[in-house]
Amino acid sequence: MLPFRIDFHSGEPVYEQVIYAAKKAILSGALAPGDRFPSVRSLSQELKINPNTAHKVVAALTTEGLLAVHPGVGTVVASGVSGSAEERAQVLVQDTERLVVEASRLGLSEEQLLNAVRKHWRKLNPSP
């Protein structure tokens, strides 16, 4: 079993969808520093993706400093990547874009969209 779930949707490159899911897991803390990251082989087998793609995902996350390779142990989540607020917000970029596109398609104004977001936020985080 993988430590993150992906509902693949058609259209976006598989590579970007896997990177996105992995980053979400790391920056949200679902995967903590020092946790084992799945191998290329298990990524490929579990997600039914091309191993070249799985390899590219691990390489890109390593280059970004989110993963560290420990010889003999494997690939683990790098220490100190709980993520700044800015980095964590970065994970939401795609969702935000989708929301803004849908809102403008429906003809909502910026203020109306922000109000809708605020209303939902308060529903989930009721002030004491």
Added chain:
Amino acid sequence: MNAIECDALTRHFGKVRAVDRLTLQVPSGSVFALLGSNGAGKTTLLKLILNLLRPSSGQARVLGGNSANLRADTFQRIGYVAEDLIQPDWMELPAFLRYYRSLYRSWDPTLESHLRAKFALPEGVAVRRFSRGMRMKAILLTTLCFRPELLILDEPFSGLDPQVRDDLIEGILELMTASSPCTVVISSHDIAEIERMADWVGILANGRIVVAEPLTELQGRFRRIEVVGPEVRQRIPNPTPAEWVRTEATTPNLVQFIHTRFGDRTESELRSIFLGDRIQSSPLSLREIFLATSKLSPSVNGLPT
């Protein structure tokens, strides 16, 4: 390095050109998805590559040699999975596998036991009594276990349930994870399934290649464009640019089309055509790209172009 190279490959059946001056390169180590509607020439192309059919003209080169001269030693390196294979299917699985094991020098017993456990096939039943799904697993087993350098699969998933499909895909990916990965050519109508596996896509129409390129490039250049603005319909250029397909204006204020050459400059080009309108672009699934390419090929069935 290319595992397969076709050069003006042609095959007639009577007056029909099933494969028509086809040129194609399949890079080594790729998972190459071959897409095309029924009758596009996929099976004929694969059979030409395997020397199961002779070309009328042109040639195919496979693993460095002319396909018309393929010999037994090259077939030690090529796996072929199709529905109409002739096999000793009166045998039960252990004898069946013993037979294939004896044919291939590179047979991998570790992979065999791994896949046998994964596929969970009955051992005491003749292979010809297998269900369709079990039968495909047995065929794949005899093919994957000698770790071919080139694996050719003709519609391996048709009519199979999702569980069997997943097992087959995992088996194929198993081969790809090896230290010396193989080249896989797979023709299929299950586009969503192979979208995750493939890194190259070839689209065949009327015996010719319409598209052959890396999947990520293809997904980058095909985008759905939506333009919204008052009377935007009036601003559609006449004639519409060649790289726009399926241009539609369902209402006077909405124009939709698929841009087939989307690039860095496209957005500013579109903005200069649709001044002041709202332009949105979104990615397409491989299935949608496949359907859009059917509009790219101007050739009419049966007529030479």
